[in-house]
Amino acid sequence: MLAELIHPIAAMDHEEWEFRPRPSNGGPDTCLRKMAYQAYDAPQKDPHGRFLVVLDDSSWHEELVLQWLERTVFHIHSRQLRIACGTTIWKGQPQTINGQIDGIVTDLFGVDRLLEIKAIEHFTFQRYADGAYPTNYFTQVVFYINGVLTLNPDLREALLLIKNKNQSAFLEYRLRYHPEEDRLTVVEITHSNGTHTFPNQEFIGLYRQALTRFAVLETHREAGSLPIRPYENVRNFHCDYCPFKKMCWEGMTRIPLAGQRPMRAELIPLAQEFIELDEKLGPLEKRWKDIKQLFQLELRANGVQNLYGGGYTVNSSVSSQNRLDESLLPKELVARSKRATPTERISIKQVQSATTHTAVPDAPTSLAS
Ligand code: SF4
Secondary structure: OOOOOHHHHHHHHOOOOOOOOOHHHOOOOOOHHHHHHHHOOOOOOOOOHHHHHHHHHHHHHHHHHHHHHOOOOOEEEOOOOEEEEEEEEEOOEEEEEEEEOOEEEEOOOOOEEEEEEEEEOHHHHHHHHOOOOOHHHHHHHHHHHHHHOOOOOOOOEEEEEEEEOOOOOEEEEEEEEEOOOOEEEEEEEEEOOOOEEOOOEEEEOHHHHHHHHHHHHHHHHHHOEEOOOOOOOOOOHHHHOOOOHHHHHOOOOOOOOOOOOOOOHHHHHHHHHHHHHHHHHHHHHHHHHHHHHHHHHHHHHHOOOEEEEOOEEEEOOOOOOOOOOHHHOOHHHHHHHOOOOOOOOOOOOOOOOOOOOOOOOOOOEEOOO
Protein backbone atom coordinates (compact mmCIF):
# COMPACT_ATOMS: atom_id res chain seq x y z
CA MET A 1 0.00 0.00 0.00
CA LEU A 2 2.76 2.45 0.98
CA ALA A 3 6.01 0.67 0.14
CA GLU A 4 5.67 1.25 -3.59
CA LEU A 5 4.95 4.97 -3.25
CA ILE A 6 8.12 6.37 -1.73
CA HIS A 7 10.63 5.86 -4.56
CA PRO A 8 8.35 7.30 -7.29
CA ILE A 9 7.65 10.35 -5.10
CA ALA A 10 11.39 10.88 -4.59
CA ALA A 11 11.91 10.62 -8.37
CA MET A 12 9.08 13.11 -9.04
CA ASP A 13 10.63 15.70 -6.71
CA HIS A 14 14.12 15.31 -8.14
CA GLU A 15 15.78 18.38 -9.66
CA GLU A 16 19.18 18.20 -11.31
CA TRP A 17 21.67 20.79 -10.01
CA GLU A 18 23.61 22.78 -12.52
CA PHE A 19 27.12 21.38 -12.71
CA ARG A 20 30.02 23.53 -11.52
CA PRO A 21 33.39 22.86 -9.89
CA ARG A 22 32.83 22.08 -6.21
CA PRO A 23 34.96 20.70 -3.37
CA SER A 24 32.95 17.46 -3.57
CA ASN A 25 33.75 16.77 -7.23
CA GLY A 26 37.44 17.68 -7.31
CA GLY A 27 38.72 14.30 -6.04
CA PRO A 28 40.84 11.95 -8.16
CA ASP A 29 38.28 9.11 -7.98
CA THR A 30 35.59 11.02 -9.88
CA CYS A 31 35.51 10.26 -13.61
CA LEU A 32 36.51 13.42 -15.49
CA ARG A 33 34.57 12.28 -18.55
CA LYS A 34 31.40 12.00 -16.46
CA MET A 35 31.99 15.54 -15.21
CA ALA A 36 32.35 16.70 -18.81
CA TYR A 37 28.97 15.14 -19.70
CA GLN A 38 27.48 16.96 -16.71
CA ALA A 39 29.13 20.20 -17.79
CA TYR A 40 27.57 19.82 -21.27
CA ASP A 41 24.22 19.10 -19.64
CA ALA A 42 24.14 15.88 -21.71
CA PRO A 43 20.90 13.88 -21.44
CA GLN A 44 21.31 11.41 -18.64
CA LYS A 45 19.40 8.43 -17.39
CA ASP A 46 16.98 9.58 -14.69
CA PRO A 47 18.18 8.42 -11.30
CA HIS A 48 16.03 5.73 -9.74
CA GLY A 49 13.90 6.91 -6.82
CA ARG A 50 15.60 4.34 -4.60
CA PHE A 51 18.99 5.94 -5.31
CA LEU A 52 17.58 9.37 -4.43
CA VAL A 53 16.17 8.06 -1.16
CA VAL A 54 19.57 6.51 -0.35
CA LEU A 55 21.22 9.93 -0.90
CA ASP A 56 18.57 11.67 1.13
CA ASP A 57 18.90 9.33 4.08
CA SER A 58 22.69 9.89 4.09
CA SER A 59 21.99 13.57 4.88
CA TRP A 60 19.71 12.54 7.72
CA HIS A 61 22.35 10.14 9.08
CA GLU A 62 24.84 13.03 9.04
CA GLU A 63 22.39 15.28 10.86
CA LEU A 64 21.76 12.61 13.51
CA VAL A 65 25.50 12.11 14.05
CA LEU A 66 25.86 15.86 14.64
CA GLN A 67 23.08 15.70 17.22
CA TRP A 68 24.90 12.90 19.07
CA LEU A 69 28.16 14.84 18.98
CA GLU A 70 26.47 17.89 20.46
CA ARG A 71 25.84 15.83 23.60
CA THR A 72 29.58 15.26 24.12
CA VAL A 73 32.11 17.57 25.81
CA PHE A 74 33.25 18.78 22.38
CA HIS A 75 31.88 22.10 21.21
CA ILE A 76 30.43 21.90 17.70
CA HIS A 77 29.98 25.24 16.02
CA SER A 78 30.09 27.02 12.63
CA ARG A 79 27.61 24.46 11.29
CA GLN A 80 26.85 24.85 7.58
CA LEU A 81 29.26 27.79 7.39
CA ARG A 82 29.68 28.92 3.78
CA ILE A 83 33.24 29.49 2.68
CA ALA A 84 35.19 30.34 -0.47
CA CYS A 85 37.67 27.51 -1.08
CA GLY A 86 39.53 28.82 -4.13
CA THR A 87 38.98 30.03 -7.66
CA THR A 88 39.01 28.47 -11.08
CA ILE A 89 37.96 29.46 -14.59
CA TRP A 90 34.53 28.14 -15.49
CA LYS A 91 32.54 28.94 -18.64
CA GLY A 92 35.29 31.40 -19.52
CA GLN A 93 34.87 33.42 -16.30
CA PRO A 94 36.72 33.41 -12.96
CA GLN A 95 34.59 31.34 -10.59
CA THR A 96 34.77 31.00 -6.82
CA ILE A 97 34.70 27.41 -5.61
CA ASN A 98 32.20 27.65 -2.77
CA GLY A 99 31.85 25.17 0.04
CA GLN A 100 29.66 24.57 3.05
CA ILE A 101 31.23 22.81 6.00
CA ASP A 102 29.49 20.47 8.43
CA GLY A 103 31.10 22.35 11.31
CA ILE A 104 34.12 22.99 13.47
CA VAL A 105 34.78 20.96 16.58
CA THR A 106 36.64 22.54 19.51
CA ASP A 107 38.18 20.23 22.11
CA LEU A 108 38.69 20.88 25.84
CA PHE A 109 42.08 22.51 25.16
CA GLY A 110 40.49 24.99 22.78
CA VAL A 111 41.90 23.36 19.63
CA ASP A 112 39.68 23.81 16.57
CA ARG A 113 39.36 21.11 13.94
CA LEU A 114 37.25 21.05 10.81
CA LEU A 115 34.51 18.42 11.05
CA GLU A 116 33.29 16.55 7.99
CA ILE A 117 30.70 13.78 8.35
CA LYS A 118 29.79 11.16 5.76
CA ALA A 119 27.30 8.30 5.90
CA ILE A 120 27.91 5.49 3.42
CA GLU A 121 26.83 1.92 2.66
CA HIS A 122 28.44 -1.12 4.16
CA PHE A 123 30.70 -2.32 1.34
CA THR A 124 32.45 0.99 0.75
CA PHE A 125 32.82 1.46 4.49
CA GLN A 126 34.40 -1.98 4.71
CA ARG A 127 36.89 -1.11 1.96
CA TYR A 128 37.99 1.90 4.00
CA ALA A 129 38.07 -0.14 7.22
CA ASP A 130 40.33 -2.63 5.38
CA GLY A 131 42.82 0.09 4.50
CA ALA A 132 41.68 1.87 1.29
CA TYR A 133 41.76 5.65 1.66
CA PRO A 134 38.72 7.84 0.85
CA THR A 135 40.73 10.22 -1.34
CA ASN A 136 37.70 12.07 -2.70
CA TYR A 137 36.65 12.95 0.84
CA PHE A 138 40.26 13.93 1.65
CA THR A 139 40.20 16.32 -1.32
CA GLN A 140 36.93 17.82 -0.10
CA VAL A 141 38.47 18.32 3.36
CA VAL A 142 41.54 20.00 1.83
CA PHE A 143 39.29 22.45 -0.04
CA TYR A 144 37.38 23.23 3.16
CA ILE A 145 40.55 23.76 5.19
CA ASN A 146 41.84 26.17 2.53
CA GLY A 147 38.52 28.03 2.83
CA VAL A 148 38.42 28.07 6.65
CA LEU A 149 42.05 29.27 6.80
CA THR A 150 40.93 32.64 5.49
CA LEU A 151 38.78 33.00 8.64
CA ASN A 152 40.89 31.05 11.13
CA PRO A 153 44.57 30.95 10.09
CA ASP A 154 45.46 28.59 12.99
CA LEU A 155 43.26 25.71 11.88
CA ARG A 156 45.44 22.84 10.67
CA GLU A 157 43.53 19.66 11.47
CA ALA A 158 40.31 18.00 10.42
CA LEU A 159 38.23 15.08 11.63
CA LEU A 160 36.59 13.09 8.86
CA LEU A 161 33.94 10.91 10.47
CA ILE A 162 32.42 8.17 8.31
CA LYS A 163 29.36 6.23 9.40
CA ASN A 164 28.41 2.77 8.17
CA LYS A 165 24.68 3.26 7.55
CA ASN A 166 23.97 -0.47 7.83
CA GLN A 167 25.78 -1.21 11.06
CA SER A 168 26.31 2.19 12.69
CA ALA A 169 30.07 1.57 12.91
CA PHE A 170 32.27 4.67 12.64
CA LEU A 171 35.68 5.41 11.17
CA GLU A 172 37.42 8.62 12.15
CA TYR A 173 40.39 10.05 10.25
CA ARG A 174 42.41 12.71 12.02
CA LEU A 175 44.04 14.68 9.25
CA ARG A 176 46.70 17.38 9.38
CA TYR A 177 47.18 19.81 6.52
CA HIS A 178 50.17 21.96 5.55
CA PRO A 179 48.77 24.48 3.07
CA GLU A 180 52.19 25.81 1.99
CA GLU A 181 53.15 22.37 0.64
CA ASP A 182 49.58 21.20 -0.05
CA ARG A 183 50.40 18.18 2.11
CA LEU A 184 47.73 16.19 3.94
CA THR A 185 48.83 13.65 6.55
CA VAL A 186 46.60 10.90 7.88
CA VAL A 187 47.73 11.11 11.50
CA GLU A 188 45.35 8.68 13.16
CA ILE A 189 42.51 6.36 12.20
CA THR A 190 40.08 5.33 14.91
CA HIS A 191 37.43 2.64 14.42
CA SER A 192 34.42 2.61 16.75
CA ASN A 193 35.38 -0.99 17.60
CA GLY A 194 38.27 0.50 19.61
CA THR A 195 41.20 0.06 17.19
CA HIS A 196 43.59 2.97 16.60
CA THR A 197 46.24 3.15 13.91
CA PHE A 198 48.77 5.90 13.23
CA PRO A 199 49.61 5.49 9.53
CA ASN A 200 51.36 8.83 9.06
CA GLN A 201 50.36 8.48 5.40
CA GLU A 202 50.92 11.60 3.31
CA PHE A 203 48.96 12.88 0.32
CA ILE A 204 50.77 15.65 -1.50
CA GLY A 205 49.07 17.94 -4.01
CA LEU A 206 45.38 16.97 -3.62
CA TYR A 207 44.29 20.62 -3.83
CA ARG A 208 46.55 21.49 -6.78
CA GLN A 209 45.56 18.30 -8.57
CA ALA A 210 41.85 19.12 -8.18
CA LEU A 211 42.38 22.64 -9.57
CA THR A 212 44.27 21.13 -12.51
CA ARG A 213 41.36 18.74 -13.15
CA PHE A 214 38.92 21.67 -13.20
CA ALA A 215 41.22 23.51 -15.63
CA VAL A 216 41.42 20.43 -17.91
CA LEU A 217 37.64 20.12 -17.77
CA GLU A 218 37.26 23.76 -18.81
CA THR A 219 39.65 23.16 -21.73
CA HIS A 220 37.46 20.25 -22.88
CA ARG A 221 34.30 22.30 -22.39
CA GLU A 222 35.67 25.08 -24.58
CA ALA A 223 36.89 22.66 -27.24
CA GLY A 224 33.65 20.62 -27.21
CA SER A 225 35.68 17.51 -26.54
CA LEU A 226 35.57 14.71 -23.98
CA PRO A 227 38.34 13.38 -21.76
CA ILE A 228 39.31 9.78 -22.47
CA ARG A 229 37.55 7.04 -20.53
CA PRO A 230 39.70 6.34 -17.49
CA TYR A 231 38.59 2.69 -17.27
CA GLU A 232 39.68 -0.31 -19.28
CA ASN A 233 36.08 -1.35 -19.98
CA VAL A 234 32.53 -0.76 -18.81
CA ARG A 235 32.70 -3.46 -16.13
CA ASN A 236 33.46 -1.37 -13.05
CA PHE A 237 31.25 0.17 -10.39
CA HIS A 238 31.94 3.76 -11.53
CA CYS A 239 30.34 3.05 -14.91
CA ASP A 240 27.64 0.83 -13.39
CA TYR A 241 26.29 3.80 -11.44
CA CYS A 242 26.97 6.42 -14.14
CA PRO A 243 23.89 8.01 -15.76
CA PHE A 244 25.88 8.47 -19.02
CA LYS A 245 26.99 4.85 -19.32
CA LYS A 246 24.98 4.04 -22.46
CA MET A 247 26.05 7.19 -24.32
CA CYS A 248 29.63 6.81 -23.18
CA TRP A 249 30.27 3.23 -24.26
CA GLU A 250 27.79 2.73 -27.12
CA GLY A 251 29.58 1.76 -30.31
CA MET A 252 32.94 1.93 -28.56
CA THR A 253 35.55 -0.16 -30.32
CA ARG A 254 38.93 -0.63 -28.87
CA ILE A 255 41.46 1.32 -30.93
CA PRO A 256 44.85 -0.43 -31.01
CA LEU A 257 47.49 1.79 -29.45
CA ALA A 258 50.41 2.83 -31.62
CA GLY A 259 53.10 5.49 -31.80
CA GLN A 260 54.61 7.52 -28.99
CA ARG A 261 54.47 11.02 -27.46
CA PRO A 262 56.33 12.86 -24.71
CA MET A 263 55.21 12.02 -21.21
CA ARG A 264 53.45 14.69 -19.13
CA ALA A 265 55.99 16.19 -16.68
CA GLU A 266 54.00 15.26 -13.55
CA LEU A 267 54.11 11.57 -14.53
CA ILE A 268 57.93 11.38 -14.57
CA PRO A 269 58.40 10.99 -10.78
CA LEU A 270 55.63 8.35 -10.86
CA ALA A 271 57.56 6.37 -13.49
CA GLN A 272 60.57 6.39 -11.16
CA GLU A 273 58.37 5.39 -8.20
CA PHE A 274 56.86 2.54 -10.27
CA ILE A 275 60.32 1.12 -10.96
CA GLU A 276 61.34 1.41 -7.30
CA LEU A 277 58.14 -0.28 -6.11
CA ASP A 278 58.49 -2.99 -8.74
CA GLU A 279 62.01 -3.76 -7.54
CA LYS A 280 60.84 -4.00 -3.92
CA LEU A 281 57.60 -5.90 -4.49
CA GLY A 282 59.15 -9.11 -5.89
CA PRO A 283 61.38 -9.89 -2.88
CA LEU A 284 58.71 -8.67 -0.45
CA GLU A 285 56.06 -10.90 -1.98
CA LYS A 286 58.40 -13.90 -1.85
CA ARG A 287 59.16 -13.24 1.83
CA TRP A 288 55.42 -12.79 2.52
CA LYS A 289 54.66 -16.16 0.86
CA ASP A 290 57.47 -17.89 2.78
CA ILE A 291 56.14 -16.62 6.13
CA LYS A 292 52.59 -17.57 5.22
CA GLN A 293 53.69 -21.09 4.28
CA LEU A 294 55.63 -21.41 7.53
CA PHE A 295 52.50 -20.58 9.56
CA GLN A 296 50.39 -22.97 7.48
CA LEU A 297 52.89 -25.77 8.22
CA GLU A 298 52.96 -24.84 11.91
CA LEU A 299 49.15 -24.98 12.16
CA ARG A 300 49.00 -28.29 10.30
CA ALA A 301 51.88 -29.83 12.27
CA ASN A 302 50.02 -29.02 15.50
CA GLY A 303 46.55 -29.79 14.16
CA VAL A 304 45.15 -26.46 15.41
CA GLN A 305 43.23 -23.64 13.76
CA ASN A 306 44.72 -20.81 15.80
CA LEU A 307 48.08 -19.80 17.23
CA TYR A 308 48.45 -16.90 19.62
CA GLY A 309 51.14 -15.19 21.63
CA GLY A 310 53.03 -11.93 22.08
CA GLY A 311 49.94 -9.91 21.17
CA TYR A 312 49.41 -11.72 17.84
CA THR A 313 46.92 -14.28 16.67
CA VAL A 314 47.19 -16.46 13.56
CA ASN A 315 43.98 -17.99 12.23
CA SER A 316 43.30 -20.53 9.55
CA SER A 317 39.98 -20.38 7.72
CA VAL A 318 38.72 -22.21 4.67
CA SER A 319 36.70 -20.61 1.91
CA SER A 320 35.53 -22.15 -1.32
CA GLN A 321 35.12 -20.86 -4.86
CA ASN A 322 32.91 -22.30 -7.60
CA ARG A 323 35.01 -23.28 -10.60
CA LEU A 324 34.10 -25.23 -13.67
CA ASP A 325 35.63 -28.70 -13.68
CA GLU A 326 36.60 -28.92 -17.37
CA SER A 327 37.39 -32.63 -17.08
CA LEU A 328 33.63 -33.30 -16.68
CA LEU A 329 32.70 -31.44 -19.89
CA PRO A 330 32.96 -32.67 -23.51
CA LYS A 331 36.30 -31.57 -25.00
CA GLU A 332 34.67 -29.83 -28.03
CA LEU A 333 32.44 -27.77 -25.73
CA VAL A 334 35.45 -26.66 -23.66
CA ALA A 335 37.36 -25.75 -26.85
CA ARG A 336 34.39 -23.81 -28.29
CA SER A 337 33.81 -21.95 -25.02
CA LYS A 338 37.35 -20.63 -24.74
CA ARG A 339 37.91 -16.99 -25.70
CA ALA A 340 41.15 -15.09 -25.86
CA THR A 341 40.81 -12.15 -23.44
CA PRO A 342 43.39 -9.42 -24.04
CA THR A 343 45.22 -8.28 -20.95
CA GLU A 344 47.17 -5.09 -20.92
CA ARG A 345 50.60 -5.05 -19.30
CA ILE A 346 52.44 -1.87 -18.47
CA SER A 347 56.20 -1.95 -18.13
CA ILE A 348 58.41 1.00 -17.30
CA LYS A 349 62.17 1.14 -17.81
CA GLN A 350 64.66 3.89 -17.27
CA VAL A 351 66.30 5.04 -20.48
CA GLN A 352 69.91 6.14 -20.48
CA SER A 353 69.96 9.21 -22.74
CA ALA A 354 69.30 12.56 -21.03
CA THR A 355 66.05 14.07 -22.35
CA THR A 356 64.35 17.29 -21.38
CA HIS A 357 60.69 16.68 -20.55
CA THR A 358 58.13 19.42 -20.60
CA ALA A 359 54.57 19.25 -19.32
CA VAL A 360 52.19 18.16 -22.08
CA PRO A 361 48.47 18.93 -21.61
CA ASP A 362 45.82 16.22 -22.04
CA ALA A 363 45.03 15.73 -25.72
CA PRO A 364 41.34 16.47 -26.27
CA THR A 365 39.32 13.77 -28.00
CA SER A 366 36.26 14.58 -30.04
CA LEU A 367 32.77 14.42 -28.53
CA ALA A 368 32.02 11.35 -30.59
CA SER A 369 34.98 9.34 -29.30
S1 SF4 B 1 30.32 5.50 -18.15
FE1 SF4 B 1 32.21 5.25 -16.98
S2 SF4 B 1 33.83 6.13 -18.29
FE2 SF4 B 1 31.86 6.84 -19.09
S3 SF4 B 1 31.53 8.79 -18.12
FE3 SF4 B 1 30.50 7.30 -16.85
S4 SF4 B 1 31.98 6.71 -15.28
FE4 SF4 B 1 33.12 7.77 -16.92
